[in-house]
Amino acid sequence: MRTEPLRVCADPNNLPFSNKREEGFENELAELVAKSLGRSEVVYTWYPQRRGFSRNTLNKGRCDLIMGVPAGYEFAQSTMPYYRSTYVFVYREDSGLDIRSIEDPALHELDIGVHVVGDDGSNTPGAEALGRRGLGGNLVGYSIYGDYSQPHPPSRLIEAVAKGEVDIAIAWGPLAGYFASRQDVPLQVVPVSPEIDQGAVPFTFNISMAVRKGNDDLHDQLEDVIRSHRPEIRSVLSRYGVPLLEPTTPQREPGEE
Structure with missing residues (x-):
């Protein structure tokens, strides 16, 4: 039986994070997450990642996952950080x-x-x-x-x-x-x-994935993926030139709607 896709909301023109040609590191990591969860594919809803992004995408049910938000993001339920x-x-x-x-x-x-x-x-x-x-x-x-x-x-x-x-x-x-x-x-x-x-x-920030508040099942599955695939995640980020620090307890993290 065919499994359901992983529904991701992302910016179509925002390298190195994501673009419509799926050339960003968040696109690559979304594929890693989908494979780890046994999902059939990644299906995108494209929307410019500006003020109101999560309100008009994730929180309207147009997707189930945003790949990169500040840890402690107030407009959704964020996972443990997967990079800093x-x-x-x-x-x-x-x-x-x-x-x-x-x-x-x-x-x-x-x-x-x-x-x-x-x-x-x-x-x-x-x-x-x-x-x-x-x-x-x-x-x-x-x-x-x-x-x-x-x-x-x-x-x-x-x-x-x-x-x-x-x-x-x-x-x-x-x-x-x-x-x-x-x-x-x-x-x-x-x-x-x-x-x-x-x-x-x-000047330093922890970055997490985010789901709708209350979507505890997907949230917990994502945290399992982050824990079990840290070397692969770090390898992807390094290939894109991301300066990496060890994640810490968040201090003051910025948020966007």
Whole structure:
């Protein structure tokens, strides 16, 4: 008897996480999950992963699983973390820079690229931390959403570093690691230190899978998959250039609807 598919909601244009051609690491991990659960296939509902994503997909019953959310995600039932990553600095190897800390005074002399979320005052950790240090005038914003008609719009920030439009960028590690390795010039990808800015702005986050609240059976099955396939999961993430840290107890994790 044919088993049911694994129904996943994902962004169709958001490498390295997912795209409609199923080239992202979340696509690959979804296949691993489906196989481990004995599901017949992965069936996607595609929806841009922006504000309201879970409300309009998972919580409307259009899928049963989102592959990547912050641990402790308030709009769904998240699993144990399956990886932890960090925000990173990205700069050209030929720049002469050796920046590893948000406290480095050299940042005051640089144009610093950051992702901006929108016009609602939401800042990414790098933008928030540097703004609190009086570096708002050094920041050059690149929309995390960008021109959605173009492939993987968040990559524009990393491309800006390669082209010399900015001296350095602060970006989410999985995105930065993937696109830095695909530029025409060598780029350095360096974890931001310290991991937490004076207890206010975290730069590292645990990432989990998520199901609808109350879907305990699938939640528990997913946690079994995560426990039993940690080496395979880590191998997939490493191939995509994800900077990996050991998962820890979440501190303050961001959430989107």
